Amino acid sequence: MGKQARRPEAANHRQGFALTKAHGQHLLKNPLVVKTIVEKAQIKPSDVILEIGPGTGNLTIKMLEVAKRVIACEIDPRMVTELRKRVAEQHPHLLR
Secondary structure, rough: OOOOOOOOOHHHHHOOOOOOOHHHOOOOOOHHHHHHHHHHHHHOOOEEEEEOOOOOHHHHHHHOOOOOOOEEEEEEEEEEEHHHHHHHHOHHHHHO
């Protein structure tokens, strides 16, 4: 059995991330889809949300704008670093 070369998708490579199939990773990048998900979820200002696999935080950031709290659990340290950076830039008072 030979080694299989990993080729990150072009868009992911630009961000510096090679997605891991074993983790089932994909990045939600379309802002219209993110907006629609948040609207359809009917998130209230009193809601506490548990997000599993937030990735780089595109959905997380939008949910932080409407929910009381978002608890995001991510297994990939690279994604955690990016998510923390984005939250610190856009919602510094919420970062723990």
